Amino acid sequence: MTELKPAYERPLLVRHESGLMNKYARVQALEPLQAIDGVPVSTLLETYGSPLFVFSEKTLRERYRGLHDALARRWPRVRIAWSYKTNYLDGICRVFHDEGAWAEVVSEMEYDKAVANGVDPSHIHFNGPYKPPAALKKAFAGGAMVHLDHFDEMLRAESAADELGLRPGVAIRLNLAAEGVPPWSRFGFNLESGQAMDAVRRLLAGGKLELVGLHCHLGTFLLDPAAYHVAAKKLAGFANQLRSELGIRLEFIDLGGGFASHNTLKAQYLPAAQATPSFERYADAIAEGLAELDAPPRERPVLVVEDGRALVDDAGSLITTVHASKRLPDGRRALVLDAGVNVLFTSFWYRHDVVPTRPIAGLPEPTVLYGPLCMNIDVVRDQLLLPPVEVGEPLVLRNTGAYNVTQWMQFITYRPAVVLIGKNGQHALLRKRETLETLKEREVIPPWL
Numbered sequence: 525m526t527e528l529k530p531a532y533e534r535p536l537l538v539r540h541e542s543g544l545m546n547k548y549a550r551v552q553a554l555e556p557l558q559a560i561d562g563v564p565v566s567t568l569l570e571t572y573g574s575p576l577f578v579f580s581e582k583t584l585r586e587r588y589r590g591l592h593d594a595l596a597r598r599w600p601r602v603r604i605a606w607s608y609k610t611n612y613l614d615g616i617c618r619v620f621h622d623e624g625a626w627a628e629v630v631s632e633m634e635y636d637k638a639v640a641n642g643v644d645p646s647h648i649h650f651n652g653p654y655k656p657p658a659a660l661k662k663a664f665a666g667g668a669m670v671h672l673d674h675f676d677e678m679l680r681a682e683s684a685a686d687e688l689g690l691r692p693g694v695a696i697r698l699n700l701a702a703e704g705v706p707p708w709s710r711f712g713f714n715l716e717s718g719q720a721m722d723a724v725r726r727l728l729a730g731g732k733l734e735l736v737g738l739h740c741h742l743g744t745f746l747l748d749p750a751a752y753h754v755a756a757k758k759l760a761g762f763a764n765q766l767r768s769e770l771g772i773r774l775e776f777i778d779l780g781g782g783f784a785s786h787n788t789l790k791a792q793y794l795p796a797a798q799a800t801p802s803f804e805r806y807a808d809a810i811a812e813g814l815a816e817l818d819a820p821p822r823e824r825p826v827l828v829v830e831d832g833r834a835l836v837d838d839a840g841s842l843i844t845t846v847h848a849s850k851r852l853p854d855g856r857r858a859l860v861l862d863a864g865v866n867v868l869f870t871s872f873w874y875r876h877d878v879v880p881t882r883p884i885a886g887l888p889e890p891t892v893l894y895g896p897l898c899m900n901i902d903v904v905r906d907q908l909l910l911p912p913v914e915v916g917e918p919l920v921l922r923n924t925g926a927y928n929v930t931q932w933m934q935f936i937t938y939r940p941a942v943v944l945i946g947k948n949g950q951h952a953l954l955r956k957r958e959t960l961e962t963l964k965e966r967e968v969i970p971p972w973l
């Protein structure tokens with residue numbers, strides 16, 4: 525009988541959190557967050573109820589300017605296309621468009637939303653693997669930049685262009701290998717295998733579309749800027765090849781999104797404050813890679829990025845209220861909150877930062893945070909150290925601005941209100957709390973019932 529080899533298990537370092545002394549000092553007391561941009565959490569809860577998503581306009585603008593400036597200091601022409609799927613609440617999108625962002629969309633619905641937000645269609649980058657013929661026609665007619673994902677789409681794009689009597693500029697999406705990043709090879713044309721070059725030759729042979737851009741979105745929450753150096757260098761090398769062999773001069777090179785926010789992944793050892801690279805480091809990595817381009821300075825393509833979470837995550841907080849406190853059989857304290865994984869999808873990946881709204885005396889103890897759902901998966905944090913918080917008091921889950929208000933589910937409870945805090949402490953709704961009417965509005969009772 526052949527002996528079965530034991531399966532390899534990747535080691536995982538987990539920070540030991542005792543709640544008491546560690547080797548350096550006493551565990552740091554949690555810094556309470558009494559107000560967001562000067563507005564007391566208590567005022568927000570009294571006005572809009574709990575749970576509540578709150579966004580800081582100041583942080584949205586600061587993050588956008590931080591990213592833009594870091595890139596613009598290193599590359600002559602820069603464009604940020606705001607990734608709609610990360611948070612397509614109109615009010616949030618409008619803040620970024622007001623700062624100068626174009627839109628990056630991945631569906632006809634997002635395209636329509638961007639146009640309704642006043643974005644000129646020619647300022648839209650249209651990505652994604654699913655663009656039906658009607659969506660392609662709409663995008664070409666408006667002058668949007670379509671990023672081709674596969675050969676079938678190229679054929680459909682050619683037909684759409686033909687029907688409109690246009691010869692639109694398009695980009696092709698590439699996937700490539702960058703050390704340390706799991707390849708997202710399901711999107712776009714592979715660079716290393718030669719498929720990307722085949723796609724370009726096929727596009728040129730068709731004679732109906734013009735290649736004006738290259739795109740590569742490596743992945744998401746990439747903590748190592750070196751991956752962008754590799755991607756930028758490979759795209760620059762490919763652009764050089766297109767220029768020398770086929771005479772193609774590109775208008776833009778799009779490095780996608782994926783920069784990390786100040787969140788902490790579950791398997792991450794260092795906390796975000798130490799692990800999240802600055803925009804400067806990402807920008808350095810990209811600019812160094814793009815420096816390989818063989819193009820005279822005035823012909824250098826525009827550098828496009830499509831960041832989502834790095835722009836919006838830090839600006840969002842979820843305020844929740846402790847509904848109950850109980851003991852689990854293993855002795856751990858468990859808190860039941862009024863917000864769960866139905867509205868905080870990202871708690872499946874992140875150890876969200878949870879802070880009280882007042883200084884609390886007393887030793888922190890290991891605590892598990894559950895949401896309100898009658899479902900075993902509804903765990904907001906499986907382990908964190910919290911001081912003795914009381915039933916009825918609020919907790920703030922920070923850096924929850926990305927992907928939650930788009931990926932949340934209407935499940936078991938109503939989805940909460942979302943609020944924006946503007947200048948001088950003004951605040952207003954971005955989205956109303958759902959009610960029974962919200963649900964009933966879409967439901968229909970068959971006539972025989």
Ligand SMILES: Cc1ncc(COP(=O)(O)O)c(C=O)c1O
Nearest residue numbers: 607741744781782830831832833
């Ligand atoms: C094509 C594309 N661009 C940009 C983004 C935004 O990514 P992130 O939020 O990680 O910056 C995504 C998200 O997956 C994407 O698919």
